[in-house]
Amino acid sequence: MQMQFEVQGMDFNRAGEAAAKIKKALQMVGMEVHTVRRAVIVAYEAELNIVIHARRGTLTAHVYPDRVEIEALDEGPGIPDITLAMQEGYSTAPPHIREMGFGAGMGLPNINRCSDKLQIDSAVNKGTHVKSIIFNQASGE
């Protein structure tokens, strides 16, 4: 199964809609609760990063029996220093975005924490490609 959503930069009214739809679909096909939780965090943070930082993009979920792949592809400013961007609390979000409660600088660290495999490719003034793989497994708790 594959689902794809268009995401519009600065569209805060619809921010999180794609991640919510992915969540419902993963629950419907019976993915492990722990897998759904991790995939939804990745999808939500990647979706919000397009809304906050990019012009437009797509969020895609590829669902397999053993894993979920979340892919975010955008047209935007790109990330000049990915290592720096991955640090907890690092954010270039301007004050008016922070006043809305976004831009805590925890999105990429959370994506990293929730992913079994993560690849980020970015080109300045072109865009960013985030691909995360989450294997379907119970939490073991």
Ligand SMILES: Nc1ncnc2c1ncn2[C@@H]1O[C@H](COP(=O)(O)OP(=O)(O)O)[C@@H](O)[C@H]1O
């Ligand atoms: N899709 C993107 N396009 C351009 N820059 C991005 C993108 N995603 C993340 N970044 C950059 O990486 C920084 C850290 O991202 P993140 O950890 O999600 O924090 P936040 O979104 O709260 O700023 C952002 O502030 C921004 O500078």
Ligand SMILES: [Mg+2]
């Ligand atoms: Mg973010």
